[in-house]
Amino acid sequence: AERARGGLVTYPQVEVIAGDARRCDAGEVDLVVASTGMTHPAPLWLDRLSDGGRLLIPLTAGWRGLLLKTTRSGAAFAAEALGWVSIFPCAGGQDTAAAGPLRRALANGYPKLRALFRGEPPPDAPDCWYAGPDFWLSGDLPIRLDSTGGR
Numbered sequence: 001a002e003r004a005r006g007g008l009v010t011y012p013q014v015e016v017i018a019g020d021a022r023r024c025d026a027g028e029v030d031l032v033v034a035s036t037g038m039t040h041p042a043p044l045w046l047d048r049l050s051d052g053g054r055l056l057i058p059l060t061a062g063w064r065g066l067l068l069k070t071t072r073s074g075a076a077f078a079a080e081a082l083g084w085v086s087i088f089p090c091a092g093g094q095d096t097a098a099a100g101p102l103r104r105a106l107a108n109g110y111p112k113l114r115a116l117f118r119g120e121p122p123p124d125a126p127d128c129w130y131a132g133p134d135f136w137l138s139g140d141l142p143i144r145l146d147s148t149g150g151r
Contacts, residue, residue: 001016001017001018004016020092021034021042022042022044022045022090022092022093023042023044024044025044025048026048027048028048028049028050028053029045029048029049029050029053030049030050030052030053030054031053031054031055031056032045032048032049032053032054032055032056032057033056033057034056034057034058034090034093035058035087036058036087036088036089036090036091036093037057037058037059037060037062037063037064037065037085037087037088037089037090037093037094038057038058038059038060038089038090038093038094039059039060039061039093039094039095039098039099039102039132039133040059040093040095040098040132040133040134040135041055041057041068041070041116041135042093043118043134043135046070046072046077046116046118046135049070049072050072051072051073051074052071052072052073053071053072054069054070054071054072055068055069055070055071055072056068056069056070056082057070058085058087059102059130060085060087060089060094060102061094061098061099061100061102061103061106062089062094062099062103063086063087063088063089064084064085064086064106065084065085065102065106066081066082066083066084066085066106066110066111067081067082067083067084067085068080068081068082068113068137069081069082070116076115077115077116077117078114078115078116079113079114079115079116079137079138079139080113081110081111081112081113081139084110095132095133097133098132098133101130101131101132102130102132105129105130111129111137111139111140112139112140113129113137113138113139114127114138114139114140115137115138115139116135116136116137117135117136117137117138118134118135119134119135119136120134120136121136125138127139127140
């Protein structure tokens with residue numbers, strides 16, 4: 001952290017904080033970028049995103065998953081899958097119970113995500129792509145093609 005502070009001294013808008021980013025309350029932020037894979041975003045990150053703020057995290061079960069982009073609009077969160085990713089797992093960001101359902105969701109193919117919701121999905125949510133700890137993602141379920149190009 002000290003080296004980073006020294007290297008960023010000419011950028012007064014940047015504050016370097018040493019600690020667990022999933023628990024660090026930096027106040028309202030425009031952007032959160034995580035560089036390790038996790039099964040779920042930190043609730044604090046979603047709480048602190050400004051209107052129009054973006055969250056970019058590798059959503060992974062272990063080492064593999066997808067890059068999730070979330071954009072806040074008022075109380076709503078749009079969600080988009082940006083691509084596949086292989087990355088180090090996040091210490092404290094991998095929920096063992098959530099890893100299995102996330103692996104199964106990822107095994108179904110690349111999703112077209114629409115929104116991120118807080119809490120548990122309602123039982124009648126047909127577009128729930130994945131439900132993790134205190135959040136869920138809606139999206140179109142992927143269409144799997146067989147080797148001949150048919151469904």
